[in-house]
Amino acid sequence: MKHIQEFDRFAKSYQDYKIIQSKVAKYLVEKTPQKGRYILDLGAGSGEVYRAIEWDFECFYAVDLAANMLALHPSYRVRKIFCNFDDDTCFVKLKKLPIDQIFASSSLQWSKDLNRVFKNIAAISSNLSCALFTSNTFATIHQLLGISSPIYPAKMVLEVAKSFFKVEYEIKEYKLFFPNRRLIFDYIKRSGVSSGKKRAKIADLRQLLRNYPYTYLEFEIIFLWCQK
Numbered sequence: 001m002k003h004i005q006e007f008d009r010f011a012k013s014y015q016d017y018k019i020i021q022s023k024v025a026k027y028l029v030e031k032t033p034q035k036g037r038y039i040l041d042l043g044a045g046s047g048e049v050y051r052a053i054e055w056d057f058e059c060f061y062a063v064d065l066a067a068n069m070l071a072l073h074p075s076y077r078v079r080k081i082f083c084n085f086d087d088d089t090c091f092v093k094l095k096k097l098p099i100d101q102i103f104a105s106s107s108l109q110w111s112k113d114l115n116r117v118f119k120n121i122a123a124i125s126s127n128l129s130c131a132l133f134t135s136n137t138f139a140t141i142h143q144l145l146g147i148s149s150p151i152y153p154a155k156m157v158l159e160v161a162k163s164f165f166k167v168e169y170e171i172k173e174y175k176l177f178f179p180n181r182r183l184i185f186d187y188i189k190r191s192g193v194s195s196g197k198k199r200a201k202i203a204d205l206r207q208l209l210r211n212y213p214y215t216y217l218e219f220e221i222i223f224l225w226c227q228k
């Protein structure tokens, strides 16, 4: 999977570029009513959800498919589990664990099959707090390039979540400002927000680099607090 290879490749630089993902994880955790003792984090990466949790817990299960991201995850009271959340066999393993709370921050937008992942989550837990980047992230760039976003629209995420859970949700927009355009494009490459797929021609990207009208990037995140 191309995006996993990119997370592995840029795991170290992700640490300097995860500004929005850190904010997202903090907000997601802060607004979650439960304070679980056995916590599962899907797409845990290098630990933004873990860092945002301020209560005492027994065990934190950090699931990820990028070994270099998991290597940077804190270890205290953590069990690192290398598995693919799009794969049913991953959930067969997870089902055996005493989980009472699930988080997924800035990760499920990469799911190949949202319906399947929500179904699997609902089978092992009665609650899920998750935040997904939506297709309105980098909307201007996609528009200028005439390409579609590789990730899901908020409406679709919400529909899928609602078919398995009662859902409270919020859609938030963020802007990240940069001193120059070159840094904007470095950010996209190294932050784990792009899919790692080259969907536009190099010449178009060069032109975009010259013509991009803003000094900021646009992000849209849907936060979902789900209960059965």
Ligand SMILES: C[S@@+](CC[C@H](N)C(=O)[O-])C[C@H]1O[C@@H](n2cnc3c(N)ncnc32)[C@H](O)[C@@H]1O
Binding pocket: 004, 007, 018, 021, 022, 025, 042, 043, 044, 045, 046, 047, 048, 049, 063, 064, 065, 066, 069, 083, 084, 085, 086, 104, 105, 106, 107, 110, 111, 191, 192, 193
């Ligand atoms: C943008 S990072 C977010 C990491 C962390 N949750 C945070 O907030 O910083 C997305 C993470 O999801 C992981 N990921 C993406 N698809 C995955 C999959 N199918 N199975 C397991 N992990 C996956 C990536 O390897 C990456 O570490």
